[in-house]
Amino acid sequence: MHSYLEFEKPVADLEGKVQELKSLAESGEAVDVDDEISKLQEKANQALSDVYAKLTPWQKTLVARHPDRPHALDYINGLITDFTPLAGDRKFSEDNAMIAGFGRFRGQSVAVLGQEKGNDTQSRLERNFGMARPEGYRKAVRIMELANRFQIPVVSFVDTAGAYPGIGAEERGQAEAIARSTAACLDLGVANVSLVIGEGGSGGAIAIATTNHVAMLEHAIYSVISPEAGASILWRDSTRAQDAATNMKITAQDLNSMGVIDEIISEPVGGAHRAKEIVIDRAGSTIEKALAQFSGMNSQEITKHRKDKFLRIGRELP
Structure with a gap:
């Protein structure tokens, strides 16, 4: 059921x-x-x-947060063979919310980053509900630097309400870690592709989604702040989250029309949680086409493409 x-x-x-x-x-x-x-x-x-x-933007938000929706590990298990996760940021500790490692995608070597929310009470607690601490983003930087050194493209699965806002995380430099991860994405000399598979929350998402090609699932959301937090700031009333969701333009359709994302991946009727295998296969096709687009470019061209793409946002409308 x-x-x-x-x-x-x-x-x-x-x-x-x-x-x-x-x-x-x-x-x-x-x-x-x-x-x-x-x-x-x-x-x-x-x-x-x-x-x-x-569906209204708020209803899409609920679908994006559906507990049965496929998470990063579902995509990794379904699309990546010989996946070898790497742990730790070489500075503080391991962060279970951020998955990072190397594997093969349809015969091609890839580096993989993913924010994992977990699928039951125990795994959600272990994964901190997909909210990474600074060490998670520093681990992501470590993997991106390795990928760059060995000319291996990077694939990211974005699904987080945001970076973890706890006191310990802030003391260890959460903002700086996010900034360095975003900069590492921008500076890569290899192609990187990101998929927003559920929630793309704030800097926590941007840190691994500043990529050559950004795709979103049809009912995913991508925003600078959660609707509840946005309502608390704008109207001092978190119960107006529905109004915030509508006004913030957080849906894939809105963001695609503004040129913030590059592609929408259609979901089966009823959402990704009703047919996980179909959605994972469609995500694989999207990744394959996106990576093929950059196969003939050298490092300088790939980096320039990415930087130009983000500089155009807000300056030019499609």
């Missing part, structure tokens, strides 16, 4: 009835209910299509 969001209630009711009829049919308590099941399933599918055809 799927975990339903509040606005999916009409779909949940219909799919619940379908399950009831299937259970009755399996137990032998109902006779010839196949037609009824088919009709109800068709209604449920149509209701799901109708709901997802007109």
Whole structure:
């Protein structure tokens, strides 16, 4: 069974009835209910299509945060073979929210960065809900420098509410670590590609998403601040998060129209959590095409392409 969001209630009711009829049919308590099941399933599918055809920015935020949505490790396991994670920033400690290492993507060597939220209570606590500390970003810099030295492209999976704002993280230089990671992305002489697969929150996302090609899943969000925090600042009322989400232009569609991102990856009807394998395969196709785009460029051309791309944002509209 799927975990339903509040606005999916009409779909949940219909799919619940379908399950009831299937259970009755399996137990032998109902006779010839196949037609009824088919009709109800068709209604449920149509209701799901109708709901997802007109999602508001706030509803997209809820979909982006869905607990069953595929996370960085799902993409890494589905797309990267021979993945070897590397631990530690060589300065302080290991950060479990940031995955970093090397592997092969469809026969090509790649460096991989990913923010992992976890998929149950224990793993979420271990991963700090995908919110990296300074050592996570310093680990990312270490992997990017290695990738640059050996001319290996970098692939990033972005999914974080933001960098961890705790006292310890700030004492160890959170802002400086994010800045250095962003600079490392910009200065790479190899192609880098990032996918915003859930939440792209603030500097925590930018630190590994300042790339030659930025793609977003259809129902992902990418913003300078969370809608709740934005509402607290703008209106001193976090309950106005829906208003903030609408006004902040955080959806893939808004950002693509403004030239902030380069591509939208379509999701199956009902969101990525309903068909994880399909979404992961589409993400793989996007990465493959993006990397191929830069295969004929030298280091200087790749770096210039990236810097020019970000300098254009806000100066030119598509």
